[in-house]
Structures are given as C-alpha cells and as structure tokens.
Amino acid sequence: MANYLAIATATATMQRIIQQAIQTDVDGSRVTTVRPDGAGGGIPETGVNLYLYHIKRNPALTNQDTPNFQRRGDMVKRRQAALDLFYVISCYGNDAELEPQRLLGCVARALEDQLVFTPQMIQETINDPTFDYLEGSDLADQIEQIRAEFISVSTDELSKIWSVFFQTPHALSVVYKISVILIESDISAKSSLPVRDRRMIGGPFPKQPVVDQVVNTTGKYMPILANSTLRIRGRFLSHSIAQVRINQAEVTPQIINDTELSLSLRLVPNTHLRAGVQSLQVIHPQLPSLPSQNGRRPPRPSTTTEPVQKVESNVFPFVVRPSFLGYELVDIEETEEDRRLGQVIIRTNLTIGLGQRVVLMLNEYSSENAIAYLFNSTPIRENTRTPVIPISNVQPGDYFVRIQVDGAESLLDVDLDPNSPTYEQYIGPILTLE
Numbered sequence: 391m392a393n394y395l396a397i398a399t400a401t402a403t404m405q406r407i408i409q410q411a412i413q414t415d416v417d418g419s420r421v422t423t424v425r426p427d428g429a430g431g432g433i434p435e436t437g438v439n440l441y442l443y444h445i446k447r448n449p450a451l452t453n454q455d456t457p458n459f460q461r462r463g464d465m466v467k468r469r470q471a472a473l474d475l476f477y478v479i480s481c482y483g484n485d486a487e488l489e490p491q492r493l494l495g496c497v498a499r500a501l502e503d504q505l506v507f508t509p510q511m512i513q514e515t516i517n518d519p520t521f522d523y524l525e526g527s528d529l530a531d532q533i534e535q536i537r538a539e540f541i542s543v544s545t546d547e548l549s550k551i552w553s554v555f556f557q558t559p560h561a562l563s564v565v566y567k568i569s570v571i572l573i574e575s576d577i578s579a580k581s582s583l584p585v586r587d588r589r590m591i592g593g594p595f596p597k598q599p600v601v602d603q604v605v606n607t608t609g610k611y612m613p614i615l616a617n618s619t620l621r622i623r624g625r626f627l628s629h630s631i632a633q634v635r636i637n638q639a640e641v642t643p644q645i646i647n648d649t650e651l652s653l654s655l656r657l658v659p660n661t662h663l664r665a666g667v668q669s670l671q672v673i674h675p676q677l678p679s680l681p682s683q684n685g686r687r688p689p690r691p692s693t694t695t696e697p698v699q700k701v702e703s704n705v706f707p708f709v710v711r712p713s714f715l716g717y718e719l720v721d722i723e724e725t726e727e728d729r730r731l732g733q734v735i736i737r738t739n740l741t742i743g744l745g746q747r748v749v750l751m752l753n754e755y756s757s758e759n760a761i762a763y764l765f766n767s768t769p770i771r772e773n774t775r776t777p778v779i780p781i782s783n784v785q786p787g788d789y790f791v792r793i794q795v796d797g798a799e800s801l802l803d804v805d806l807d808p809n810s811p812t813y814e815q816y817i818g819p820i821l822t823l824e
Contacts, residue, residue, distance in 0.1 A: 392527065392528050392529040392531070392532050392571065392572060392573055392574065393526070393527065393528055393573070393574070393576075394573065395524055395526060395527035395528075395529070396527065396529045396532075396571050396572070396573050397442070397445075397473070397475065397571060397573075398523075398524060398527075399512060399515065399516060399524050399527040399529040400475060400507070400529065400536065400568050400571055401423060401440065401442055401475075401477075402423075402515050402518075402521045402524060403507050403511060403512050403515045404440060404477070404501075404507075404538065404566075404568065405421050405423055405440055406511075406514075406515050406518065406521075407500050407501065407504050407511070408421050408438055408440065408479075408496075408497055408500055408501075409421040410500070411496045411497070411499065411500035412437070412438060412493055412496045412497070412500075415492065415496050416436065416483070416489060416492055416493055416496065418436050419434070419436045419437040419438070419483070419489075419493060420434050420436075420437040420438075421434075421437060421438045421439070421440060422434055422437065422438075422439045422440070423439070423440050423441065423442075424439060424441070425441060425555065426439060426441055426478070426480055426552070426555050426558055426561065427555035427556065427557075427558040428558075433482060434482055435482065435483070436482060436483040436484070436489055436493075437481075437482055437483070437493070438479060438480070438481050438482070438493055438497060439479070439480045439482065439561075440477055440479055441477060441478050441479075441480070442475055442476070442477055443476060443477065443478050443551060443554075444475075444476040445473055445474070445475055445476070446473070446474045446476070447471070447472060447473065447474070448472040448473060448474050448569060448570040450472075450570075451472035451534075451570060451572070452472060469574075469575040470572050470573060470574045470575065471572070471573045472570050472571075472572055473570065473571045473572075473573065474567055474568070474569040474570060474571075475567065475568040475569070475571060476541070476565060476566075476567050477565065477566050477567075477568070478551055478563050478564075478565055479497055479563060479564050479565070479566060480561040480562065480563040481493040481494045481497070481561065481562045481563070482561055490561065490562040491562065494562055494564065497564070498540070498564070501538045501540070501566060504538070505537060505538055505539075506535060506536065506537050506538075507536040507537070507538065507568075509530040509531070509532075510530075512529050512530040512536070513530040516529075516530065529571070532571075532572055534570055534572055536568060536569070536570070536571065537568070537569055538566055538567070538568055539566065539567045539568075539569065540564065540565075540566055541565040541566060541567050543565050548563060548565070551563075551565075596674060596676060596701045597626040597701075598626065598701055598702075598703065599624060599625070599626045599627050599629075599632075599672040599674060599701070599702075599703040600624045600625045600626060600703055600704060601622060601623075601624040601627075601670065601671070601672055601703045601704055601706040602623055602624045602625070602706075603621075603622075603623040603624070603706075604620055604621070604622055604623075604670055604706055604708040605620070605621050605623075606618050606619070606620070606621070607619045607620070607621045607652065613711050613801060614655075614708060614709060614710050614711065615655075615710065615711055615713060615801075616655055616656075616663060616710060616712075616713065616739055616740055617654075617655060617656055618654075618655055619652060619653065619654045619655070620652070620653045620654075620655065620670075620708070621650065621651075621652060622634065622643065622650065622651040622652070622653060622670070622672065623649060623650050624649060624650075624672070624703070625648070625649060626648060627645070627648055627649060627650065627651050627672055627703075628645050628647065628648040629645075629674040631674075631675055631677075632645060632651070632672060632673070632674060633672075633673040633674075633675065634651065634653050634670065634671070634672055634673070635669075635670070635671045635672075635673050635702075636655075636658050636662065636663070636668055636669070636670050637662045637663070637664065637668060637669060638662055639658050639659055639662035639663075640673060641653065641657040641658055642657075651672065655710070660740075660741065661741070663710065663740060663741070664710070664740060664741055664742070664743050664746075665710060665711070665712035665738065665740040665741070665742055665746070665795035665796070665798055666709065666710065666746060666795045666796035666797065666798045667707050667708075667709055667796060667797075667798070668707065668708055668709070668710055669705050669706070669707060670705070670706045670707070670708060671702050671703050671704070671705055671706070672702075672703040673700050673701070673702055673703075674700065674701040674702075675699075675700050675701075676699050676700065676701060709797075709798045710740065710798065711798045711799060711800060711801060712738045712739060712740045712742075712793055712795050712798065712800050713738065713739040713740070713800055713801070714736065714737075714738065714791060714792065714793055714800040714819050715737040715738060715739055716736075716737045716819075717734055717735060717736050717737065717791065717821055718734070718735040718737075719732060719733075719734060719823070720732060720733040720734070720735060720778075721733055722823070725783070727783075728785075728786070729782075729783045729784060729785060729786075730781070730784045730785070730786055730823045731780075731781060731782040731783065731784070732780075732781060733778055733779065733780050733781065734750060734765075734778075734779045734781055734821070735776050735777075735778055735779075736748075736750065736776065736777055736779060736793050737775060737776055738775050738776075738777075738793060738795075738800070739775070740775070740795075741773050741774070741775055742770055742773070742774055742775065742777055742795055743770070743773055744770055744771065744772060744773065745769075745770060746770050746795055746796050747766070747767075747795070747796055748766070748767035748770065748777045748779065748793065748794070748795055749764055749765065749766055749767070749793070749794040750763075750764070750765040750766075750767070750779040750781070750791070750792075750793060750794075751763075751764055751791070751792040751793070751794060751799070752764075752765075752781075752784070752789040752790070752791055752821065753789060753790045753792075754785075754787055754788070754789055754790075755787070755788040755789060755790060755820060756787075761785060761787075763781070763784055763789075765779050765780065765781050765782075766779070767779045768780065777793075784823060785823075786823045786824055787822075787823060788820050788821070788822050789820065789821045789822075789823070790802055790816060790818070790819070790820065790821075791819050791820065791821040802816045802818065802819070803816065803817050803818040803819060804816060804817070805817045
C-alpha cells in the first residue's frame with residue numbers, strides 16, 4: 391500500500407518505459423503527460439502523449455476497504471483505496487512517414503514486454519532526477535502486483551473521450567489500464583492491549599437454539615396484537631431457565647417441548663414493546679459449575695446465580711399491529727372548495743418510537759365510489775402514543791380510520807352479530823369530519 395504519490399509514480403513509470411522504447415526507434419521523439427488539447431503544456435510534434443482520463447475503484451479489492459472497528463468505534467485498521475487508472479495514449483508525428491503508427495507500435499511492444507511494473511522499475515523511476523518531485527513515494531513497496539493492460543474500446547467510445555477536448559483534432563490513440571494502485575490512509579488506527587489472562591470453565595457444549603417461526607396461537611395467519619400469545623417454533627428451545635428476549639426485555643416463556651414455546655406479550659413491559667417490527671431471540675443462560683465439597687457432587691446452581699454466558703438463538707422478526715384507541719381533531723378549517731384541513735391527533739395502545747413512519751388511512755364509509763386518503767404524520771422526534779397527522783383537502787363525511795406504523799396496520803372492527811344487517815362487515819372505528 392502506498393501514499394498520496396502513488397498515482398503520479400505509476401504515470402511516471404509508464405512514461406519512462408515508453409520513453410526508453412521510442413527514443414531508439416524514432417529520432418527526436420519524446421513522451422509528455424499533458425492534456426491532449428495542449429492546455430497543460432505543449433503536445434510534442436513527434437512523440438507520445440500519456441493522459442490519465444479516468445479512475446475507477448478496483449472491483450476485486452473494494453471489499454478489503456471495509457474498516458475494522460472495536461466495540462467503542464475505534465478504527466483498528468487503516469483504510470485503503472484500491473484504484474484502476476485508465477490512460478489515453480496518443481501518438482503524433484509526420485503522417486507521410488507514418489510516424490504516429492511507428493510510435494504506436496513501439497508503445498504496444500514496450501508495454502507488452504513490461505506488462506508488470508516490478509518494484510525495481512518503480513524504484514528506478516523514483517530515483518530518476520527527472521522525477522525529483524516523486525521523492526518520498528513508496529509505491530515500490532506495494533505488495534499487490536501492478537500491471538498494464540490494453541483496453542479494447544470501440545470507435546464510438548474513443549470519440550466520446552476526444553469530444554471532451556473542445557476543438558482538438560483527433561490523434562491516433564489507444565487506451566491502457568494500470569491496475570491496481572493501493573493508497574493507504576494517513577489516519578492512525580488504534581489497537582487494544584492484548585489479553586493478559588484466559589480462564590476456562592468446563593461444561594457440556596450447549597446446543598444453540600434456533601427459531602424458525604413466530605405466530606399467533608389463535609392461527610398462523612392471525613395478526614399479532616399487544617395482548618396476543620405467541621407460539622415460537624424451532625429447534626433446541628427447551629432449557630431449565632429459558633428466556634425470550636423481545637427488543638431489550640427478557641421474559642420467561644412457557645415451555646411446551648423442545649420445538650415449541652408459548653409466550654404472552656402481556657408479560658413484555660410497555661416500555662419495550664413497539665408498534666411495527668419486533669426482534670425476538672430465545673436465550674439459554676449457562677450457569678457456572680460450583681466446586682465439589684468433600685468429593686460429593688456439587689449442588690445445583692440457583693436460578694438467581696449470575697450466568698457465565700448466554701447461548702442465543704438467531705434473531706427472528708415479527709410484526710405487532712397497533713390498536714386505534716381514539717382521535718382528536720385540532721384546528722379544522724373549511725376551504726373555499728368545501729374541503730377540510732387541519733390536524734388529527736391519534737391515540738394508540740403502543741409506543742411509537744423515534745424515526746418510525748406513521749400513516750393515517752381514511753376510507754369513506756360508503757359502498758359506492760368510496761373516497762380514500764393517506765396522510766403522513768409529522769416527524770416523530772420522541773417516543774409517543776399520540777402522533778400528530780396533518781390533513782388537507784378532505785371532503786366532510788364519515789371515514790373508516792386506520793393507523794399504519796412502519797407498515798403495520800391497525801385492525802378495523804367487524805360486526806359479528808348474525809342478526810345485524812351489517813353482519814361480517816366493517817363497522818369502525820369511524821372518524822367524522824363535519
């Protein structure tokens with residue numbers, strides 16, 4: 391890995407290789423590294439111009455740039471940029487004597503002969519007095535091999551490259567790629583102290599619990615509410631002091647067998663249960679083994695003993711739907727088009743957390759051409775159960791109302807009276823705009 395001089399050193403190395411090749415074959419020729427339009431200096435009458443026109447991240451080494459961090463966020467490995475350099479090499483000279491074509495042949499031969507830029511070649515370039523501005527470059531110490539590769543481009547692609555240079559006549563050109571240049575960050579990383587001591591505790595190797603499914607006990611496809619009972623299915627779930635972690639709360643489930651647990655969400659504190667997607671894990675605390683007394687078998691550890699470690703299952707997501715408890719209309723105004731605007735304050739049974747997305751869903755209480763509206767709440771800046779939702783351009787009337795939190799919708803009320811004319815139809819909750 392190299393410092394900030396790496397790109398310039400790679401360009402100078404290629405320039406030096408080409409210069410050594412053409413000066414013996416075409417008299418008076420030289421190699422420049424200016425813009426093809428001559429804005430950065432003079433284009434040679436006879437010679438080759440080397441111009442770096444594009445840089446890309448190397449796809450093979452990009453993932454190695456992922457930084458390693460300690461628990462507190464300290465970087466333990468310096469970052470690096472893996473780059474591929476793309477050059478347009480243009481040849482100039484007397485076309486009557488085919489000098490551009492002769493120069494191009496020299497370039498192709500030289501770069502095929504020197505396909506790999508060896509550390510010795512790079513170091514000789516750095517030590518060359520012509521390139522005294524490269525003093526301090528450490529590209530020669532890079533472990534990853536640096537190669538030159540001919541890139542076949544179409545006439546259309548080459549014309550797009552030249553079109554960047556305004557009113558510049560086209561010259562005989564080819565494209566080469568140098569890969570790969572690794573530039574390392576100057577920011578120093580931090581490494582923690584080594585482990586001074588290790589202590590071992592003997593015991594059977596526990597099987598890791600695996601959660602495959604979380605559903606409502608009333609039915610696989612029934613929605614999960616704040617008062618529902620969960621059926622947790624998986625493998626190796628049984629344990630003497632098994633716990634279930636939902637978000638950050640750990641509660642004790644009912645063990646049915648090794649492949650199924652039962653847990654009422656009423657046991658989860660309200661401060662930990664949220665509307666929307668929840669995370670669930672099965673936890674098996676491993677208690678320490680007590681030393682034997684007079685050769686007798688040690689007593690069984692108490693359930694209040696602090697566990698040495700916890701064997702945790704995979705994290706399994708499930709969705710808890712919020713319940714709509716009521717609403718309050720605030721600052722409702724009538725517009726010239728006989729529409730309503732204002733704010734609706736919704737009351738829910740579950741806490742809505744910081745940054746969660748809340749949507750108010752209104753559907754007109756009508757069987758013909760029912761109107762529907764969707765309104766987003768104001769940004770949730772703190773935990774709340776009363777989100778504020780602005781509404782506008784709403785026709786007055788009665789609407790079925792639902793609230794959606796991160797995609798989890800509240801349920802509508804269904805008429806379950808078989809003698810009712812609205813049997814098995816939605817009957818609420820209703821929001822009324824007068």
